[in-house]
Amino acid sequence: MSASTSGSLARPSASLRAARWGTRANFFCAGFLFATWGVHVPTVRAHYEIGEWALSMAMLAAGVGALLGLSQAGRLIGRYGPKSVAWVCGLSSTVAIGCLLSFPSYPGLLAALALFGVMSSVFDVAINAEASELERQEGRPLMSGFHALFSLGGMAGAGLGSLLLGWLVDPKSHLLWAAVATAVAIWAGCLQMLPHVAAPSEPTRFRLPSGVLLLLGVLAALGLVSEGAMYDWSVLFMQKELGSPQDLAALAYASFSGAMAAARFGGDWLRARVAAAPLMFASALLATLAMAMVLLVREPVVALIGFALVGAGLGNVVPVLFSAAASVPGTTPAHGIAAVSSVGYLGFMAGPPVIGMLAEGWSLTAALFVVVLFAGVLAAASRRALAQVG
Structure with missing residues (x-):
């Protein structure tokens, strides 16, 4: 083999390696941004002097924004490529998070969260599209590892938030500097992503899934409703229902995200050794029992352990589906994944506001039993649903 041929083979390998690390950085940043918002849910509630109903409406604004973003994500990524779309939408997401406490009234919060919903959903689709392309080019499973970085980012964001709250750092300063640091990391990560190769023959219009894809999407939504509830309500549950100080309460998010990250880091190894249906059943059952323990025992230490077990149970739901x-x-693999993720993402964004509405009418503890119910349904339905695709 000639030197020139060796060099031509080495360059793509280095390019893929750089793109892999850049995409990992973007997944980490996506999780970090969600965690930064999650840690400051009580701060936002106090700053704007609103109750659970108004807070759930703010979360619904993010969900509506995500729906709008998802309806356009395929077209935008098909035209401009994951790299450019991730750059624009990722940086816009950091702006939305940085401004959460900068408005004089509640409508400003609604606008910021709607912007965050639009931009973060398209950013999420873009980096998942990049992850799928990297899997295709490298010929090996990588998706669980990428999603592990999202969870690791969530753990880091929650852990840092807890530390800064304990140090009485001004929340506005935390949000601003977290946004600046994340923006720099996203910019650097996007520089390493693969160049866009136009594929005009691929469909770019948003289409709702049907049949088996719809069923898998509903299962993903059930799992992601539970995941979204942990991101948006676990901290407030610890603080309001269990009487924990906010710096301890912030560890609920960190314990959940850390355990989810660990489950996903081992996810590709585990999925190679355990069939999809029993793995999904066992995972969802673990999440069901752990969440029931959190809500029934009502002790802060038990809650932190329980949230970690919920994270471990839910960690491989999305990769398996x-x-x-x-x-x-x-259907093509890309279309199948996009169809399931579109329904699942709606559950991720719409679930927390629904829980907020239930909390307004009853209590947050009662509302969070939705997680027990949905995880239980996921466990019960997983065997039959996954049997339909082998």
Whole structure:
């Protein structure tokens, strides 16, 4: 083999390696941004002097924004590529988070969260599209590892938030500097992503899934409702329902995200050794029992352990369902994953506001039993649903 040929083979390898690390950085930043918002849910509630109903409406604004973003994500990514879309939408997401406490009234909060919903949802689709392309080019499973970085980012964001709250750092300063640091990291990560290769023959219009893909999407939504509830309500549950100080309460998010990250780091190894249906059943059952323990025992230490077990149980739900979607007969892997993720993401964004509405009418503890119910349904339905795709 000639030197020139060796060099031509080495360059793509280095390019893929750089793109892999850049995409990992973007997944980490996506999790970090969600955690920064999650830690400051009580801060936002106090700053704007609102109750659970108004807070749930603010979360719904983010959900509506995400729906709008998802309806355009395929078209935008098909035209401009994951790299450019991730750059614009990732940086816009940091602006929205940095401004959360900068408005004089509640409508400003609604606008910021709607912007965050739009931009973060398209950013999420863009980096998942990049992850799928990297899997295709490298010929090996990588998706669980990428999603592990999202969870690790969530753990880091929650841990830092807890530390700064304990040090009485001004929340506005925390949000501003977290946004600046994340923006720099996203910019650097996007520089390493693969160049866009236009594929005009691929469909770019948003289409709702049907059949098996719809069923898998509903299962993903059930899991992501539970995941979204942990991100948005676990800190407030610890603070309001269990009487924990906010710096301790912030560790609820960190324990959940850390355990989810650990489950996902080992996810590709585990999925190679355990069939999808029993793995999904056992994972969802663990989440069901752990969340019931949190709500029934009502002790801060037990709650932190329980949130970690919920994270471990939910960690591989999305990777298993995405893998199943990619093998549905009659569709391409990319279309299958996109269809399932669109329904699942709606659950992720819409679930927390629904829990907030229930909390307004009853209590946050009662509302969070939705997580127990949904995780239980996920466990019960997983065997039959996954059997349909082999």
